[in-house]
Amino acid sequence: MKQTQETFKLQSPLPLKKGDKIAITAPSSGVPKSLHTRLDQAIFKLKQRGYEVVEGICLREEYKNQSASSALRAKELMDFLLDPTIKAILPPWGGELAMEILPLLDFEKLKGVPAKWISGYSDLSTLHVSLTTISGWKTLHGPNLMELSPEILDETTQKIWEVLEGSGNSEHHVIEQSSSSFYQETTTNSFAENGGFNLTAKTEWKVLNNLLQQCHFSGVLIGGCLDTLAWLAGTQYADLPKFYQTHQKQGIILYLENVEMPPCTLTRALLSLKMKGWFSNISGILLGRNAAEKVTDPVYLSYEEALHKIFSDLEIPVIYDVDIGHIPPQFSLINGAFAEVLFEAGKGSLLQKIV
Incomplete structure (x- = not known):
């Protein structure tokens, strides 16, 4: 039987309880x-x-x-x-x-x-x-x-x-998360002396379209680590365009984060996803803080320039430096949950419904 928006219902795991x-x-x-x-x-x-x-x-x-x-x-x-x-x-x-x-x-x-x-x-x-x-x-x-x-x-x-x-x-449980105040400038492989993260750098979410200082969009969350997902695009294991079709009435929020790819490799990976329809028919995109080595020499393509190459023609919000991925702290995002994103002046919040 062909799955449709009405027949393809995602399962929510039950909440954990003591003794589990x-x-x-x-x-x-x-x-x-x-x-x-x-x-x-x-x-x-x-x-x-x-x-x-x-x-x-x-x-x-x-x-x-x-x-x-x-x-x-x-x-x-x-x-x-x-x-x-x-x-x-x-x-x-x-x-x-x-x-x-x-x-x-x-x-x-x-x-x-x-x-x-x-x-x-x-x-x-x-x-x-x-x-x-x-x-x-x-x-x-x-x-x-x-x-x-x-x-x-x-x-x-x-x-x-x-x-x-x-x-x-869990049927009516809503999770609300707000952008962190500070983040750790190194990856999660390092920890502060107290065992937690060393959160010293001021968090600022950014939007690619500088004229768009505030936005609100919603949809079903899906995404993860770009370094691994880019290799799965076009296979049965990450057929996101098909997933989009089954949830088109609710909309889609795609989130990604880059770990190791330098700007040119990142550009190729994102361009490949764009050609495969990953950025079409969605409500918005969230990009985690970039964990790859920063390129500062103006002769070479920078991370931000790579993002503009790929996303500048999209008529949807693209927010980057979000609390997602290898530069902590990070949100807990539920693939398949309906979510709302609110962004204004460098800060943001995300609400997820577990149904």
Whole structure:
């Protein structure tokens, strides 16, 4: 049966409650021994919140940029996704090679089982977008487990628990997040002495069209890490134009963030997505803070110039330097949730409805 706007309903995972089981597995990169202390602290924090933690075997090793073979990573993840006693999966972080396991996962089978939270960002976007667009699961692009280890979390990072645990009434639960006051100028691989982020730089959201100092748009959220998603565009695992069609009545908000691509590589990646229809028939675009090395020599293309090359002809809001991605802190964004974005004078807010 052909899916339409009326028949394709995305599943919302149930809110977590004390006593629930949370599985920890690394479907991409594992955790080397040197970082086991931080992993143990993150797991301790989960137990402290009242959860039972189940550790997978694909977790505490790292070899050739992966926690285990692609077959083993896929089997363990699939087992956790299908296990009715597991209520959430919180990988330690992303990595490089989650793409390897996509053909080994049964996304069609997952359509027939209740959705559960799978959270994180970076290479985990590879899994999130496929789970949302193929299996119909709402997924959470937000802080990785390893970033939840500090004793005290900043206000933006802390919001992940409001998403995961809900308010006891998920049917009418609305999550509101406002742009951070300050951000950390280095990536999430570094932490301050107290274990949290070193938030010292003033946050300022920017809009590409300088004449557009305020805007308001809404739609279903979808997106993630550009470095991984750009490779999936045009495949069955990230058929966003098809996803747009099924949600055209609500509109679409696309969000992306760049980790490592220099401006020319970034331009090619974005141009490829543009040619594949990723920027057509949507309400607006949110771009996270750029984590790639900054180009300052005027002889070479800059990050901002690359954005103007791609987006200047679009008649929709394009907001960048948003709290998304590898330069913390970051929002907790639910792929598949209906959201509203409000922007004015360098600040913004985002409301998501979990229905």
